[in-house]
Amino acid sequence: MAARLSPEATAIVKATAPALQKHGLAITTRMYERLFVDADIKAMFDQAAQQSGEQPKRLAAAILAFAQNVDKLEALTGAVERMAARHVATGVRPEHYPAVAAALLPAIRDVLGEDVATDAVLAAWAEAYGVLADILIGREASLYAEAA
Ligand code: HEM
Numbered sequence: 001m002a003a004r005l006s007p008e009a010t011a012i013v014k015a016t017a018p019a020l021q022k023h024g025l026a027i028t029t030r031m032y033e034r035l036f037v038d039a040d041i042k043a044m045f046d047q048a049a050q051q052s053g054e055q056p057k058r059l060a061a062a063i064l065a066f067a068q069n070v071d072k073l074e075a076l077t078g079a080v081e082r083m084a085a086r087h088v089a090t091g092v093r094p095e096h097y098p099a100v101a102a103a104l105l106p107a108i109r110d111v112l113g114e115d116v117a118t119d120a121v122l123a124a125w126a127e128a129y130g131v132l133a134d135i136l137i138g139r140e141a142s143l144y145a146e147a148a
Helices: 007-022 024-035 039-052 058-067 073-090 094-112 119-147
Strands: none
Touching: 007 024, 007 058, 007 094, 007 119, 024 039, 024 058, 024 094, 039 073, 039 094, 058 073, 058 094, 058 119, 073 119, 094 119
């Protein structure tokens, strides 16, 4: 299991989660604008949207929601299973994770501004993202190995 979030980062993430959720749609939209500059990643989502018939906007919403639960990850096992299954179905690989972080964190600052999204706030969210990413990458590695 991945490392736990530090107490300092946990406190910051919890304190700022309401602001991120309130502006969730704007942050999500901005994140995808940044992420889809990479055509290979965009193609993964185009395919997913065709298969599910839905806008794949749940990814960013989930990151925002899940980060609030970084200190009680046991409760998220079922959700992790669903995400990992969806990721394996759409071909998500460990090397894709930094691109999502690199789109999400500046998007948070774009929307909330640097007075709210300070360096310390973004560092805490980066840490939370890293914890989630490690859990998903680990579970996805098992699923890929089973499928091989
Ligand atoms: C900590 C990081 C991440 C979290 C928390 C997360 C979360 C999610 C969630 C909740 C879903 C919807 C699952 C469902 O259908 O029930 C999803 C789908 C998806 N994710 Fe992720 N994800 C993460 C990272 C990534 C990365 C790095 C990529 C690759 C660029 C990616 C690509 C996708 C794709 C293509 C889908 C399918 C979209 C859809 O069917 O709507 N995700 N993710």
